[in-house]
Amino acid sequence: MNELIPLTGLPSIEQPGFKIPLKDGSLYTLPDNELEMYKMAYPLLNVDDQMRRLIAWNVSNPSQRKTKRGILKHINGWLSRQKPDQPQAATTTQKEYAASTTIQERVNDLTWADGL
Secondary structure (H helix, E strand, O other): OOOOOOHHHOOOOOOOOOEEEOOOOOEEEOOHHHHHHHHHHOOOOOHHHHHHHHHHHHHHOHHHOOOOOOHHHHHHHHHHHOOOOOOOOOOOOHHHHHHHOOHHHHHHOOHHHOOO
16 A cells, blocks of 8 residues: 655755845745846846856855845846856967967958957
């Protein structure tokens, strides 16, 4: 026969989502619908990555944590100040550039004007 297992004996299943430490020591769990709203509002940002950074900042700065009332303003302000994700460009030192190119190639090189 099948026996019922009481739920009180099972480990608690933590709800997914970002948990941000608050000033009073509690945690604010960002609901999925709010996370999706931020992703739509900031489409060029990796919002999940930024939320992990925001949590790390709050862990590292307990005296500057926000209250439950101010946490959404904190999240929006954090996201609005971030620069859009850009792929990392390979960097070449001046010596490497000079060693790998001729003088004529360097004279004709206009890559410095990219983005102007």
